[in-house]
Amino acid sequence: TGINAEYMGFGTTRVAVVRDELERSQDRMHLDTVFNIVSHNCVLMLDEIMGDDSNTRRVVDEYVRESQYTPYVKVRSGIEFSKFVQNEGFHIITVTGDEQLAYGCNALNMGGDRVIAVNASVARKMARDPVFDGTVEFLDFSGVTAMFGAAHCCTQVLRTPSAGFP
Numbered sequence: 001t002g003i004n005a006e007y008m009g010f011g012t013t014r015v016a017v018v019r020d021e022l023e024r025s026q027d028r029m030h031l032d033t034v035f036n037i038v039s040h041n042c043v044l045m046l047d048e049i050m051g052d053d054s055n056t057r058r059v060v061d062e063y064v065r066e067s068q069y070t071p072y073v074k075v076r077s078g079i080e081f082s083k084f085v086q087n088e089g090f091h092i093i094t095v096t097g098d099e100q101l102a103y104g105c106n107a108l109n110m111g112g113d114r115v116i117a118v119n120a121s122v123a124r125k126m127a128r129d130p131v132f133d134g135t136v137e138f139l140d141f142s143g144v145t146a147m148f149g150a151a152h153c154c155t156q157v158l159r160t161p162s163a164g165f166p
Helices: 081-087 097-101 120-128
Strands: 014-019 035-037 042-046 059-064 073-080 091-095 108-111 114-117 135-138
Touching: 042 081, 042 120, 059 081, 073 081, 081 091, 091 120, 114 120, 120 135
Parallel strands: 042 091, 114 135
Antiparallel strands: 014 059, 035 042, 059 073, 108 114
């Protein structure tokens, strides 16, 4: 709603828009507070938002375009978020409500399946998960979380010509 995805240049032919139509909580207002991609095949997701019966569920609208010169077209709408993620081939490592409030989903994916986690419980959960085959390091980020942010909030993706990006 309010997003005109028709001609936005995301650099990809598919875009998934995750919508929060039911909860709209200040503690969960950004996607990285309830979800994070932590490896090539694993994600973190708040357990409370999962399932068709959840009263805090998130839903996905998927947009596709043929090329960079054609508009995005909505091809699917209202897909329950955890089902969408699993259908894309990701394993979900669940995060509890208490872990979420302590920035459990706000980890930093460094690439190459390397993750910096700011929540010790979630870091242990990832390390013990049989599907997660990356590495996870716990970093005490309490100085930043005291200001209502964490590792993911404090970073910016940078593309440089030397890295092979335009």
